Amino acid sequence: MAFLRLCVFLILFCLVAKGVAISAISAGYKVYSASQSGSAVQAVLEAISPSSKFGPDIPFLELHAGYVTPQIFHVHITDKSQPRWEVPQMLLPRNHIHSLLDSSEIEFSYTKHPFGFSISRSRRGEVLFNSSQPSSTMDSLVFKDQYIQISTSLPNYSSIYGFGESTRPAGFKLVPGNKYTLWAEDVGSVNPNINLYGSLPFYMDVRKDGDAHGVLLLNSNGMDVLYEHELLTYKVIGGVLDFYFFTGTSPLSVMEQLTWLTGRPAPMPYWSLGFHQCRYGYANITDVENVAATYKAKDIPLDVMWSDIDYMDSYKDFTFDPVNYPANHVKAFVEKLHAEGQKYVIIIDPGIKYEEGYSTYHHGIEKDIFIKDAHGNNYLGQVWPGPVHFPDFLHPNVDSFWTKEISDFHKIVPFDGLWIDMNEASNFCTGISCTLPMGSTCPNLEEQTTCCLICNNKNMTQWDDPPYKINSSNVERPLGNKTIAVSATHFGGILEYDAHNLYGFSEAISTNRALKHTLGKRPFVLSRSTFVGSGAYTAHWSGDNGATWNDLAYSIVSILNSGLVGIPMVGADICGFSGDTWEELCNRWIQLGAFYPFSRDHSEKNSRRQELYLWDSVTESAKKVLGLRYRLLPFLYTLAYDAHKTGAPMARPLFFHFNQDPLIYAIDSQFLLGKSILVSPVLTPNTTAISAYFPAGTWYNLFDYSQVINGDIGTYHRLAAPMDTINVHLHEGSILPLQDAALTSSAARKTxxxxxxxxxxxxxxxxxxxxxxxxxxxxxxxxxxxxxxxxxxxxxxxxxxxxxxxxxxxxxxxxxxxxxxxxxxxxxxxxxxxxxxxxxxxxxxxxxxxxxxxxxxxxxxxxxxxxxxxxxxxxxxxxxxxxxx
The missing domain is CATH 2.60.40.1180 (Golgi alpha-mannosidase II)
Incomplete structure (x- = not known):
């Protein structure tokens, strides 16, 4: 009997303990009051049983729900008593919202106790999003100052895509059991399953009938998104719940609705669709000249030469190295490029060196546009030039500062585009506040990336050490690790804690405006860090990948993920950025990279050179595949136009156009350009034949029209893929405009x-x-x-x-x-x-x-x-x- 009592006690103890665990965060909210006008709902929510885990619950919340357009529904939940941080209207305008609009597309409903809401398709009752606790595995709404949690149930047949940016060996389709962390960080894309440079809180859900819808949580704070079987949970460390639901029903219509809200992709210059060559480690301008000349001598198309930070004087923005890159020599080179129909793009980093006599630094001080530390001083960090201050791209004076620096620099050398890098922002130091050491050189040139500042990492604030630790880089570490301290402030007292994920986005906006003013032409900007809406101002590349077969395969997922959030002009570093590439890998990579929307060869100084003319087999492949790319320029440019008008990605997963085929949702070793060109690359070594999936229809090989794939249903086909070959096919029902190949886009346009x-x-x-x-x-x-x-x-x-x-x-x-x-x-x-x-x-x-x-x-x-x-x-x-x- 005593044993039985003990067992009963232990069972009851476990049940109580489990109950405590479930309710430890929050018991949720109930509807305190509600009103409705047409389809618009307003409600006040009251905490049911406040708890202290992760901080106290906010007692009363305010909910607004209503239509933005007949196809877009908006649900906004925030603190009723005081305003909270939201993505600023100045970055992403949302004044066009009319919550009183009525529509029959979407049905919004809610439960009162505990509160939860659902979004359904009105016509057939299909539930798209449901936070109303349909199962015991789902927690109630949690809303604290630094921790917000909400979940939605999903049918087991949903195919989910999104929540970038990360390198995903599992593929484009999200895999249950994974956690996706959204926090912009300078981590090379060679690292898989880790949050990288951008924060993209959007997902697309494609159901078994082929219908798609999208969900955007417009929140710039750090977050974890947990995807379990039939359950998706957001864990956000600040801001508000600002949801937008896009009904689709096709993937392309979801993209059109998303980019209507966040901004249509920026129009791209025609030349940007040509081939680009770059390297971190071109020793001098003569080296760059020789590279451009050799491409021409080898008859390999080339539109744009790039300069990484090598060109700068001690890595300072808006300067030229007087020895290795004298301004007059660089200018003469650029003028020669222009005479031959080519372009020149240079890099700038956001960190402005703290140095007396450096004009850009003094201009920033005069306009007081630098981010402040917790003590109100200009925040001091360290990047390539050493000690730096970071421009505050939320400051009202920053546009005039940034435009003047770019415009004045352009008068010295007439560059054609700007590459904004390191803008997470990257910082080689970690500290709430830092100072310069006395009597020592900072930095030591042999240890360029080692922090040389004296930094205070004690007495962390609630922002530096929040109660809930997101899974940044798969470890629990300070949010300010190797970036601007999150307790630092922007203009108006805006915390870096809230605005961190917007830094690259805000810099892209200022850079786009500055270039437009300076050039009087369509700007070309390439940014590493992105947010939802970045595509309206900038192109993107996948960052510091590696020279490996895995990275070659991952690149397809990377470009598809960017296109999914309205950033269609995207690519990966061809042949790999870090590590030594080799002939076979580089050969296969240019065969694939020739069909990225943004096509650039780029490598780092510590790796071997990898220009396409260094191996005979790579040279021949490059001439063949870039020859087709340059013939396709009218088509690619039209895709860029379509993207600007409708948000349609240039590179697309197969399910965008063949979504009735159940086998197609997990395919990411192939992709479409537009709706009609299928690219099927070799992604593994020692491979001379591939198995490629072809949706139903007739497909013609664009290198040999007589090679035809034909089928009534979608199926895999075995294709020959010798070392000089990539399979590229055109679908039936297409009319493809081409011009002749040439060594530059300007020459090709005349054919x-x-x-x-x-x-x-x-x-x-x-x-x-x-x-x-x-x-x-x-x-x-x-x-x-x-x-x-x-x-x-x-x-x-x-x-x-x-x-x-x-x-x-x-x-x-x-x-x-x-x-x-x-x-x-x-x-x-x-x-x-x-x-x-x-x-x-x-x-x-x-x-x-x-x-x-x-x-x-x-x-x-x-x-x-x-x-x-x-x-x-x-x-x-x-x-x-x-x-x-």
């Missing part, structure tokens, strides 16, 4: 156009006889991509196949610009024809004898020497041996 038209070869396919495409044309540098300005032309192409008769039409908007340029359509290639061509009619009249009509392979017809002005509408009709009278 005639070709249209490739693809029809399906599957019997009984009703859609196999129709194809379409479009192209956007402007000068490539105008500040906006605006048809109404008269400085652009948009052309839509349509084609039909019916009883052996092929008809191709163009519909032209604002054709005067293209006519002024004199661009001609010279060639049309029709893929999907097994019959012989007989007659061609142009605009109703039989084509002159100078036009050449031929059967170039078993499946293609080729029309040459058309000499049609592309700025004028046209109709082509091609009769074949199968044409019915």
């Amino acid at each position: 005639p156009f070709t249209l490739i038209i693809t029809f399906g070869l599957r019997k009984g396919n009703e859609n196999a006889g129709y194809a379409q495409g479009h192209v956007f044309l402007d000068d490539g540098e105008d500040v906006t991509m605006d048809l109404k300005s008269g400085n652009a032309t948009f052309i839509k192409f349509q084609a039909n196949r019916n009883d052996g008769l092929y008809v191709v039409n163009s519909i032209v908007e604002e054709g005067s610009f293209a006519l002024k340029k004199g661009w001609q359509l010279q060639r049309v290639i029709i893929l999907g024809s097994t019959s012989l061509p007989r007659k061609l009619f142009i605009n109703g009249e039989e084509a002159p004898s100078t036009v050449h009509l031929s059967k170039s392979s078993d499946v293609s017809i080729e029309i040459n020497k058309l000499n049609l002005l592309i700025g004028q509408p046209f109709t082509l009709k091609c009769e074949t041996s199968n044409t019915k009278a």
